[in-house]
Amino acid sequence: MKRICVYLPFLFFILSSFSQTPAKYWIQFTDKNKSEYSVDRPNEFLSPRTVEKRKRFNIPVTVEDLPVNKNYIQEVLSLDSTMVLFTCSKWLNGITVYAEEEEILDKIKKLPFVAFAERTILLKEKEIPCDERFYYNSIDNNLNVIGIDTNTIFSYGKSTNQIRINNIHWLHRLGYSGQGIHMMIMDGGFHNVDSIRHFEILRKENRLLGARNFVEPCVDPMRKHSHGTYVLSCIASEVPNELIGSAPNVFVYLAQTEDSRSENKIEEDNWVAGIEWADSLGCDVLNSSLGYTKFDDPNQPRTAADLNGKVSRASQAATIAAKKGIIVCNSAGNAGNDKWKYIGCPADAEDILAVGGINVKGERAEFSSYGPTADSRIKPDACAVGRATYVANPFGKTLAADGTSFSSPLLAGMVSCLWQAFPEKTTYEIINAIRQSGHQATKPDSSLGYGITDFFKAYNLLLQAPPTYDASGNPMFEIQLNTFVYNNSPIIIKINSKVQTKCTLQLKLRNGESTEVKEYKIPKGKKVIKIKELPSLGTMDYGFVDLYLKGEIVNCHYVIGMEKEKKKKELQE
DSSP: OOOOOOOOOOEEEEEOSOOSSOEEEEEEESOOTTOSOOTTOGGGTSOHHHHHHHHHTTOOOOGGGSOOOHHHHHHHHTTOTTOEEEEEETTTTEEEEEEOOTTHHHHHHTSTTEEEEEEEEEOSSOEEEEEOOOEEOOOOOOSOOOOOOTTOOOOOBTTHHHHHTTTHHHHHHTTOSSTTOEEEEEESOOTTTTTSGGGHHHHHTTOEEEEEESSSTTSOTTSSOOHHHHHHHHHHOEETTTEEOSSTTOEEEEEEOOOTTOOOTHHHHHHHHHHHHHHHTTOSEEEEOOOBSOOSSTTSOOOGGGTTTTSSHHHHHHHHHHHTTOEEEEEOOSOTTSSSOBOOBTTTOTTSEEEEEEOTTSOBOTTSOBOOOTTOOOOOOEEEEOSSEEEEOTTSOEEEEOSHHHHHHHHHHHHHHHHHHOTTSOHHHHHHHHHHTBTTTTSOBTTTBTOBBOHHHHHHHHHSOOOOBOTTSOBSEEEEEOSEEETTOOEEEEEEESSOEEEEEEEEETTSOBOOOEEEEEOSEEEEEEEOOOTTGGGOSSEEEEEEEEESSOEEEEEEEEESSOOSSOOOO
């Protein structure tokens, strides 16, 4: 899908002319034998934030995390004087190199420690060395921060509908807008992110942590190509009464991995390098508004049968990232009307969120790519607005644009808010809550997947204690209630109990007002409780109610939101 700073010394290169057969190659090694590093000393090759995150979620440091064998790299580079190291992948145990000799691939394949090698791009010109330059803002931030302001009200302006359709504004009101969450955005360039008004607050608060170019290492990724600028605005823009992103208080890193000049496998390897950089920095969430379905080189074919999460190196890395504690959001693609029709890679990866596109009415955007994966997994996983999405361009204008390139970052920002609210939850718990909160979670399909995520519903799902099960593995209690109240309509609580018990119930407003504590007998079977008299709701446009339901086994906590008016069209499961 063609939709798409620290200064450290690093040997890379820029374009020149008069090439013979310049090209780049992927080389995968057989092992990591005789490594100078050890999984028992992770501080030697992982950042403090990454190490802490691994400990926090009980994620083991494995051989997979060890750097590539330096001796193997040196032997490869010694094959040809023009050869230069481009990127390394710890997870896939491989490297990308540049070389000019025509026969170099045969020489590489003959090395005893090489498992696989292929050309990833044939270049039109030579590349000559330079020192890599990238921006980095060195600030020590906490791993996660719980929201304190419980009455955050943003003036969303043009972005109102694309925010409200997923009910993320309720998490904003609760004080969760991405604080403490570190996100990586991988894209095709971020022109003028360092200057336009939409990111002024992001810059003033030093939340723009770093930017790196994996395509042209010596080129500032904020000086050319703008797709990433549009994408970032969906997340981190903060212009009151005009454009508010879905996570306006998140911390961000920018990685240019997409080369807009061509479509070749090298971009997937750039993608791998980018996501491993995210892991090394301890990032929590990653957005990729990129996808690969076919390449310019006819010797690099890709078919729908390859969409199993295991063929593409980018998809492999995305699956590994989930295991390392990163939630990856990837655009489903814009091929819904094309001959290809299906999602791309790495949207096919396991345990990530492939994001489809809808309009503000909740209808599928006709261009949004279809699932499922080749191995019959449901895709997309979730949906957000991708038709007429309000974004910022690199010249400071707010305008509407189309593409799942924008539905994905909207959702990635929402994921950041949700994870901020529940920092103890794992990637899998967060992803499961998002899937189960879709408007068609009970009947997912290949068009919208699990549907349009209700993040307020997801919040309430994660808020509950783990259910109690009987000897047969069935839940002892099933509790349902409406999480929104409109025009003083009652709160309806439905309880299906396997045993006879009692519970007490009390409603509390954020302002301290509350109802009387009431006790209810819960029979074996179904019980419906209606709460008609709610404190102060007649004079409140918005409010929050804490509901406590306690008994011998029942122990639940919900947050109820009050809306002045019911939306014209409600999404029904």
